[in-house]
Amino acid sequence: MNELPEKINEFAEKRRQGFITIKNLKDEGKKVVGVFCAFTPRELISASGAIPVSLCGTSEEPIADAEKHLPRNLCPLIKSSYGFAITQKCPYTYFSDLIVGETTCDGKKKMFEMLGKFKNVHVMQLPQTTKSEDSYKLWKNEMLKLKGKLEEEFGVEITEEKLKNEIKLKNRERKALREFYELGKMTPPPLSGMEILKVLRGSEFTYDKENQIKTVKDMTEEIKKRYDEGERKVSSKAKRILITGCPLGEATDKIINLIEENGGVVVCYENCGGVKNIGFLVDEDIDPIDAITDKYINIACSCMTPNDNRIKLLSELIDDYKIDGVIDVILQACHTYNVETYTIKEFVTKEKNTPYMSIETDYSQTDIGQLKTRIGAFIEML
Structure with a gap:
């Protein structure tokens, strides 16, 4: 695999290439x-x-169209997602026979109502705490409702065997991706944070999972081999940064790029699409509905209260990845993550004795100058 950088860039193109595949x-x-x-x-x-x-939605492009229906002071991810739907500029939304949403935050919850006027939308009622037996029962019932919806819509029966097989396949995918992103534990890491993100992001748009698993495993082994042979792409002086907070899209790549242009390297992503989601497997030894209920109710999202799982996860990641600094990325008008910054800052700085900064941003590129100054000063302080 002499063309390793090309392989990584192939993952970056998976979202665009996937349009044709889906059609x-x-x-x-x-x-x-x-x-x-x-x-x-x-x-x-x-x-x-x-x-x-x-x-x-990961782009600023359709936000102006979305703001014809939605308020301007709303999360850019929600506006972008809705904008792509109403303009039919996103083939994935256009080709969807069913859209599944969850009541994670008020903005998404109300947006789903509007989306349901022109798309087939099924909303799962997400309990807001993991600490209650009632919450578990509610979420399990939502799993059964979704199962019934899928069976009714598509005229199929979801058997226990089919679900167990999919759990095993998805776990194998998670294990392959976990082995890949854990390359960030190496000192120095063999990849930049942007390269890691390209692969994690591209895996969401790869539909031949067996081929994807093999490709990721082969790439991981090749990277390890080159590292053992002495190849170093990242300076040993680069400050090791953990990114936490809101989901990251292409529009927020500006933050990762600025970190890595100013003497830092992102070695770990706690966000959705990173360790928070793919770092945990589904139990293959219990009833499959119970197993997926348990897996998906324990995601460390700020919509949960109390969000103790996020504190526990951050504590482990700061130690395991030898983190020099934590950067908390908040999308404008994301109230749950924004309110949680105080708790996270207190924990990271006082209990983990690790420098912390929060960044509030949107999908525009107008704040790059300000971000460059703040991020550069933070990394220089490290």
């Missing part, structure tokens, strides 16, 4: 289910024979 699969009669969030049980969707695709 071809639709032409073959396959069903497509659009999903927005880490709480969506993709194994259940796959067990129905449908293809789960990620819909979250």
